Amino acid sequence: MQKTKIYSAKKIYTMNPCRPIVSHVAVKEGKILGAGSLEELASWGEFDLDDTFNEKVIMPGFVEGHAHTMEGTLWRKVYLGWFDRTDPSGKTWPGLKSINEIIERLSAAEKELSNEDLPLSGWSIDPIYMDNQRISRQALDQVSRTRPIGVLHASGHILNVNSKGLELAGLLKKGINHPGIPIGNDGYPTGELYGPDAMTPVGKHVGFDRSMTDCDEQGLRDYARLCVRAGVTTCTDLAARLTEESVSMMLRVTGEANFPACIVPLKVFFGMSPKDLVEFVKEIQTLSTERLRLGRIKAVLDGSIQGFSARLNWPGYFNGSPNGLWYTSPEQLLELYSLALENNLQIHTHTNGDQATQLAIETLEAVLKVHPSFDHRFTLQHCQLASTAQFRKMSKLGMCVNLFANHHYYWGDEHYRLTVGPERAERMNACRTALDANVNMAIHSDAPITPLAPLFTAWCAVNRLTVSERVQGEHEKISIEEAMFAITLGAAYTLHMDHEIGSIEIGKRADFAILEDDPFEAKPVDLKNIAVWGTVQSGRIFEADNLS
Amino acid sequence: MKETPVILVSGYLGAGKTTLINNLLREPNGKRLAILVNEFGELAIDEDLIEAKDDNLISISGGCICCSFGDDLSGALSDLAKFLPAPDYILIESSGVALPNQIVANVGLLNKFFMAGVVCIVDCSNVLQKLRDGYVSDLIASQIENSNLIILNKTDACSAQKLELIKEQISVDLNANLIASTTFSNISFEILEELQGISAACSDTDHADDVFDSVVIYPSNIDDPVNLGNLLLNATGIERAKGYFEDIANNRWLIQISSGALQLKQVQDHFPIGIVVIGLKGHFDISTVASLVQR
Structure with a gap:
């Protein structure tokens, strides 16, 4: 049988109204054997005292009631958000404050891609923090004209793609009439795609497929x-x-x-x-x-x-x-x-x-x-x-x-x-x-x-x-x-x-x-x-x- | 490459879309139909007609197939584009809360397909109530307004007076003017095929209603089929007509008018009665055509 381990801490907030703050918690078989003073917990019998958290504050593990594990998959794409954000490895990516910075980060990532056909995908852009400047397909073409590129907005409801992305989906043409696909002055789509209906046909070519x-x-x-x-x-x-x-x-x-x-x-x-x-x-x-x-x-x-x-x-x-x-x-x-x-x-x-x-x-x-x-x-x-x-x-x-x-x-x-x-x-x-x-x-x-x-x-x-x-x-x-x-x-x-x-x-x-x-x-x-x-x-x- | 025509079957939950699909699969009129449904759910295909079946696809003898698209209609259509030989028609049964114009716009993005028309099935037993419902009235109105053909279904479940009210509300308030009435979603594929005529004839414009007027007539007890055919052929402003009628001896006739030519033949099967007649707006004399039925 596993031996009981007792953790000491600077403070333990139990969220249990019967004894809201304690100094020690005892753990056995993955469960809490007790929360209280060392003396109280020691009365359960043999134990090891662990002081790893001596200087820490312990709370119940947080419970996130509404999130999506897809974030784990998104981190293999290029983070382009306005705010600093930390990836699973612990690296913090500084927020990007202009379209130029977005293009630069995409270009750097593009050079890392070995295979010429691989799509380049980015996520979490949000133009509302940049005076609503839109990212045209021409801007993304500066990164590459030959590789399909797609950039997902923070809301998840808008996707920007380059000309190659549109071309692969058969949408680099005039005469498109769809509420989710704005048309530029040249008569071609601007590369901005609103809503899943417009995003889905192009998404699979730029790294955002059906099951994303x-x-x-x-x-x-x-x-x-x-x-x-x-x-x-x-x-x-x-x-x-x-x-x-x-x-x-x-x-x-x-x-x-x-x-x-x-x-x-x-x-x-x-x-x-x-x-x-x-x-x-x-x-x-x-x-x-x-x-x-x-x-x-x-x-x-x-x-x-x-x-x-x-x-x-x-x-x-x-x-x-x-x-x-x-x-x-x-x-x-x-x-x-x-x-x-x-x-x-x-x-x-x-x-x-x-x-x-x-x-x-x-x-x-x-x-x-x-x-x-x-x-x-x-x-x-x-x-x-x-x-x-x-x-x-x-x-x-x-x-x-x-x-x-x-x-x-x-x-x-x-x-x-x-x-x-x-x-x-x-x-x-x-x-x-x-x-x-x-x-x-x-x-x-x-x-x-x-x-x-x-x-x-x-x-x-x-x-x-x-x-x-x-x-x-x-x-x-x-x-x-x-x-x-x-x-x-x-x-x-x-x-x-x-x-x-x-x-x-x-x-x-x-x-x-x-x-x-x-x-x-x-x-x-x-x-x-x-x-x-x-x-x-x-x-x-x-x-x-x-x-x- | 030839594009495959797509017909959208729209309508609120319980209107009779699935029944219509079941009817069409039973009598596809010699056509190879590919039918896309949200989920197989209530779809009742006779076991002896099923040739093969997996999670998302049922093959039916005679060359029809039925696929469920779940949450990804564009994906299912793309998959269907690879299907050889291409089906004669694709029918999409939309979900009860879908807006037809959204689906039409989405189909428009895909090469290899063109939108032949939108049918909206209306449940006469509750449509007036639904058009006053705070949650879904705008949705139902939008489904009706954005369709090329309205099928008033379950007409046996309401009085003649109520049916008139429904027709009035649909044609006046919601500006939909091509209306057929039936029970048990009993509409032959011939009538749906005619939708293709509407869209094809007005491919320059987004709104068929702007160019064409149309009416569905239900002639029965006709003593002289040839005479009826000629009267229709010569009606002012008529462009196309297609459907079935019954003569005085209870024989069924198929009538087709297109490019100024009349085709008339007696048929054995008891297809539902109804002729869709389409003519140019401003020229087409609907009242004269409608009066043919009263004779």
Whole structure:
């Protein structure tokens, strides 16, 4: 039998209200044997004392309730974002502040590519920080005229390609008439492609193919390294296609002895009937392991607010854009919710606009009357525009929410100015209102859309600053304690996993975030600067700077 | 290279799209159809017609195939482009929440295909209600407005008075003027084929409605088939016509008018009655053509 190990630390925040702060934690067989004083824990019998974390602050391992493992795969492409960002190996790529800098980084990467036919792909550009300057195909042609090049925007909804990329897709021609393909003065496409419809036919030629929403084998390993750097020990993969092949790949990779995180993939409801989907998910649920939790479904109701494809209640978009798109019909949602409750499966539903949120609420209320379910924890993901009344209703129905706190920082200014106007922009991602209405709440990064970093996400919810350093929604701020709860137990609860993770207490999995400083003692504005040393996952130690 | 015509079958959930697809697969009118459906789900193909089947493709005797495209229609079409020999027609059954103009734009990006027309199936049992529904009214209206042919389905589920209301709302408020009525999605492929005529004849413009007017008539009890044919052929402004009618002795006739020529022949099968008649806007005398049926 494994010997008990007792870790000492500067401070251990357990998130367990019975004994919130302790000095030691005992670990045995990957689980927490106890949290308390050395004297208390020593009474369990023989142990080794480990002082590795003597100068560190220990928290429960962070739980990211809405991210996508595809970020691991994206890091094999060229990072071109405005903000500094750290890759799985720990190298920080400085943010790029002009189109020239973007072209330079692409050119440098182009010279590294051996094979002439290989596409060159970049990701995470965002013209809104560069006075909305667009990157034309001619600009990308400066990098190469012969090699196909594609550059994905931070939102994931826009792709820029060079002339070769268009040519390979048969689109370097005049007379194209498509709402997602703007035409230049010369009559040819500009190289900018809006939305999946326009992106898909070209994407496969520039390194972004159909299945890019799923990670690949190396991508999954790389993604797990990002988790360690962020203090994350359990992470969702919120809209996986989850084919039989990808499930077996994920089982194999997460089963490797040094895989450092628990991954929770949700099978997306798309291109399958509700009945077939429920059958499939029930089937793969039985394959779950300690580090790969299967058996949950993600439904997508509408699009995005900045893409004007979210479904909004009256008065709609601030700039007068027509209402957005339904990706799932009310009838399909009803059928899916019914079947899921009947079969004890949990559903997370993407809603961005308040009309989509309303539909999810009304549908669940109707289904609960037929299939009473006292602890369903159906969760609305993003739910960015929800009103106070909607949060009250969600609370009554036992729904959870996972708000997109990071979005507020990166695109809050745009929402204020353009998409929804001042009043609704201030209530977007209304953490205060959600908690006051007693809705169980998590907050998320939606990585790779924004970086995986729960302490940064907490900073966003606590400070509500936008990129322009304006506080947007003073009254929706939450405290540091509430934010710390949201990134641990709050998120664990939305996954029905709060009995095994999210706090440091006897019997739970030994999952810790090891921090260099104390977030509870930090000034709110410094929260995001707290360094993460690494994690302990199922009792295994992973140091961010020393990953194999 | 010859481009394959694509017909989009649009309409909200439960309107009867899958039933139509099932009907067409049973009687493809000698054509080799490739049908793309979101998922196989309710698709009921008689087992004895199935030649081969895998996760995404069903081969049906007579040369028809049926594929599920899941979340990737462009990809499925690209795969289909490699299929030899090319099918005579590709039919896409869109998802109930899809906007037809988006799919039309997407098909327009792919070489090897051209859009022959958009059919929208309307469920008469609930369309008026859906057109007032806060969640989907704009979606249903958009599906109707962006189609070349409206098929009013399940007409047996509503009164004559309600049917008139539906027709009025669709033709006046939503500006759709080519309308056929049926039950159980009973529309022959001949009528859908005629859509190709609409699009091909007006390839210079985006909006068939701007150039053509059209009407569907349902002649039965016709005492003189040849006379009906000639009356149609000589109707003012007529461009094309195609479909079936029934004579006084309950015989079925196929009628086709194109390029000023009339083709008339008796057929054995009991194809559904209905003739699509298309003429140039401003010249075409719809009321005279419609009155032919009353005689």
